Amino acid sequence: MHLIFYLRGIHQQVDFWKTLAQGLSWKWIRRNVKTGKDETFIVQGALRPSVLGAYEYIFPEECLAEVLSVMGITRDGQTGSDDKFKDKIRLATLRKIFRAKKIPKKIFKEVKKTPASITLSNSWRALSHLHIPGVAIHPIGIKKDDRRLFPEAGYIQEAL
Numbered sequence: 353m354h355l356i357f358y359l360r361g362i363h364q365q366v367d368f369w370k371t372l373a374q375g376l377s378w379k380w381i382r383r384n385v386k387t388g389k390d391e392t393f394i395v396q397g398a399l400r401p402s403v404l405g406a407y408e409y410i411f412p413e414e415c416l417a418e419v420l421s422v423m424g425i426t427r428d429g430q431t432g433s434d435d436k437f438k439d440k441i442r443l444a445t446l447r448k449i450f451r452a453k454k455i456p457k458k459i460f461k462e463v464k465k466t467p468a469s470i471t472l473s474n475s476w477r478a479l480s481h482l483h484i485p486g487v488a489i490h491p492i493g494i495k496k497d498d499r500r501l502f503p504e505a506g507y508i509q510e511a512l
Contacts, residue, residue, distance in 0.1 A: 382509035452493030
């Protein structure tokens, strides 16, 4: 899945945000064709620049609510503007340009229940959120990847 968004803020803080975002890992489930069982792997999220100064963050589809929570995207239309009508038109136009869909409202209910940071039991390690002071994230939309058979790998999986 691809999350498309704009970042703005203090240059050093935005660079720090991008570094942290690229270091996050997510669980990825693929079906082994030979055994017929689902297998879980850990994959690194991928951040890449897109057109018009936007960014795309690529991650497994099942992780959408958790990705939004970690990034601090907790509500629809998070644009930083007070003009809701112009925002709706602007976001609809941007989604059309990026061939993206609106983030479903039902996901935001799940986002509010998902902790942005976690500590690992029996360990001193923790996983932090991406709520960096001086950085604002403005979500545009999401694009789904297709799921298909990769015969050379022997898995049915999301084509990240």
